[in-house]
Amino acid sequence: MSIIEAIIIAIVEGLTEFIPVSSTGHMIIASSLMGINKDEFTKLFEVCIQLGAILAVVVLYWKKFFNFSKPSFYFKLLLGVLPALILGYLLGDQIDALLEKPEVVGATLFLGGIVLLFVDKWFKNPTIDTDEKMDYFKAIRIGxxxxxxLIPGVSRSAATIIGGMQQKLTRHAAAEFSFFLAVPTMAAATGYxxxxxxxxxxxxxxxxxxxLIGNVVAFVVAMLAIKFFIGALQKYGFKMWGYYRIIVGIIILAAFFMGYKLEA
Incomplete structure (x- = not known):
């Protein structure tokens, strides 16, 4: 992997990690178009540049993360991250196997896009506008x-935001808790x-x-992406992301069935 390729992959990661479009699917497309050899370091690189992305969340919401007078925030994050950590550890090999199948990523992108077309209609009457009003049981359910x-292509952001809205959080509150939950989740995955x-x-x-270069680039791009996503979500909802996922899913599936080699 060259420095230019590393920068491009990091830009893709920073742009897509916190919006509901699947960073995995986009990195598959980017690396395939550039003809990057998916060796063990490349796979490690694509996971570890998440550190830069999650640092963007910590910096943007530093008052939240360093307000030690409200320990309930940290307990909610712990409860929210435990299910994925346990399941991810138990099913690590199976998950890695799915990552080798671009058709799985394409299918989940497509199906997830259809779901996003209807999310705004399904959860119309939210009652919780901040994570402080959310109890511990809701944190577990979002987790x-x-x-x-854990299924490649589903999108961690999409899953947790929909989970938050299902628990009566507003779109804004669900998106922010999704960002917060990304920090321990991706830090644990990267550390492992x-x-x-x-x-x-x-x-x-x-x-x-x-x-180092990848993490710096992912950090800067993620800072911009988070700010853009919050504004776009408030104004347009999820439908635009649904259409986008459907298009990307179709591209991946079409490439796969046409025999174009996509290396996940």
Whole structure:
């Protein structure tokens, strides 16, 4: 992977991690178009640049994350992240196997897009406009929705936002809690991958340089993407993202059935 390729993948990650379109699907398209060899380091890179993206959440919402006078916030995050961490650990090999199948990513993107077309109609009367009004049981239920994102292409953001709206949160509150929940979720996933494949870093200064560049780029782009998404969600709802997912899903499926090699 070259520096330019690393920057492009990081831009894709930063743009798509927090909006309900699946960063996995977009990185498959980007890496395939560039002809990147999906070796073990490339797969590690695509996971570890999430650190830059989640740092953007911490910086944008620093008052929330460093307000230690309200420990209930941290308990809700812990309860929300536990289901995905447990299931992800137990089904790690099966999840990795699905990541090797672009047709699965394309199908889940397409089906998820159809779901997003109707989300705004399904959850019309929210009663909770901030996570502070949300109890611990709702945090757990949103965490269960997050487990759906273990299926490549579902989109962690989409699953948790829909889960929040199903628990009577407003679109804005559900989106923000989705951002918050991303921090421990992706930090744990990245930490696990780094521990498991630490030799890929210690064996090459070039790999470390690429990871540093990727995380910086993902951080800057994610900062902009989060601000844009909140505004667009408030104004337009989910339908625009639904149509977009359907188009991307069709592109991936069409490429797969036409014999074009997409490497997940």
């Amino acid at each position: 269960l929705f997050q487990c759906l994102a 991958k780094l521990l498991k494949h630490h030799e890929l870093l210690t064996s090459s200064a070039e790999n470390i340089k690429l990871l």
